[in-house]
Amino acid sequence: MKTEKGTILRQECIAKDTYRMVITTTQSADMNPGQFVNLAIANVMLRRPISICSIDKDSFTIIYKVVGKGTALLSRMYAGECIDVFGPLGNGYVIEEREQEVLLIGGGAGVPPLYELAKRYLRCGAHVDVVLGFHDEPSIFYEQEFRDLGCEVYVATMDGSYAHQGTVLDAIDQEGIKTSFICACGPLPMLKALEQRYTKGYFSLEARMACGMGACMACIAKDAREADMYHRICKEGPVFAIGKVVLV
């Protein structure tokens, strides 16, 4: 964990409002799937927490969706420019090496951290099914990239413009996927629906953060079992075991 000036190696639009950026780093050895970086962006006050999508020797990749002013400004940066990166931050996915069947479930902007995770599980020899949910066909990204890694990939679109119509759960049902160990990242309604069915695995949460390092107490999740017990999403998370925290 430190701040450093990275150089943007690539910046490209890969789907509707969705960008991929590759940034140089000296921190790759410390980066794990599910962790994030807090990026300083000119003309907005606070840093923006963005999950790490892929980790290479001297660089890492993020995929982010333009949802507001900060990400819009980020999308207007160019290859060759410097960007102030604070990270890696938080606790990523625990790799459960005993799991031979792993189901990765991503919704929209929650898909990126699952990519590096898929690589890790494949390296462990696990069979990896990936279910990706998007709003519509133009929003889809990384279907082929996951397939190229060696995963079985299924896609659901809410408007039915591509593959299964409906949610990721609809796709799981229609494909008859029975895997019980899941790792998921995506919008809250998706995680809440998954929590009703799955008990084994991990969720990655999104939150409004300030410091990103556990000091300011802005991004708090309540413990699901113990009253008055809380967890900092940026520090103890953003990845939590299913059922560990209250999803709100």
Next chain:
Amino acid sequence: MSEISVDLHMDLPGLHLKNPIIPASGCFGFGREFAQLYDLSRLGGIAIKSATPKSRFGNEVPRVAECESGMLNAIGLQNPGVDQIIETQLPWLAQFDTEIIANVAGASEEDYVEVIQKLNDQEVVKAFELNISCPNVKHGGIGLGTQPELAAKVTKMCKAVAKKPVWVKLSPNVTDIVAIAQAVEEGGADGLVMINTLMGMRLDLKSGKPILANITGGLSGPAIKPVGLRMVYQCAQKVSIPIIGVGGITSGEDVLEYLYAGASAVEVGMYNFVDPYCCIRIIDELAEVLKKYGLPSVKDAVGRSLRV
């Protein structure tokens, strides 16, 4: 220029500061996260996260919202409670050569007294900072800080039991901050810390609702620096106790402005979230900036605007 020939030292009630830079309470936790980035002994002091008699969860999320030149927060004094702080945080902080200021909060005057009594014999705590200015708690906090009589009363009660100097952190959300400052001085305060955050709010364009779960929050960051400077300047002329300036500090230049306005030291708040190394940078910048304006020491800068 790394060789520093200027004197950054400042002696204040309870606090022998090697430099006048102190991370502000609530923006630095208990320092554990920042200790992974730099040696906390380089700091003049640390104002640790508020302590209340019992643990507090704080407000619901969202607790922060960004603004044009700052941020709103409504954390709600989340802390593990004074006993837990004594047990787990203070012994750890003792390893650092820096002055620890315990920020004290509560829902009633009695809460403040209770926390002070528990912290009195903790050697690592060098001074108390009464938080009578938190805008995000329903009782106590700002309720005590917006009326001169109540502010004086809680100060007096705390002074009666405190074995260490008592600083009082003032709220800017008042009609006349000088009246509060004077009341607190009469109550026996050893110094003032000012300003806490300015109450504000933001709304979500899609839902039409306030962004913060608490509806309102406290504005901090560069946006409030001119307000802080003005209030320090006004109070410095009317009280004889020292002032620690807070509000929107991001650079050595900002510190110098606060010193000129009458502050003897400063606290740095939300900018720690933007640049986690900022306190260390600001210490270095302050030395350079003092040199640039021909000031041999921090003491020479304090209250300069009041002498011209």
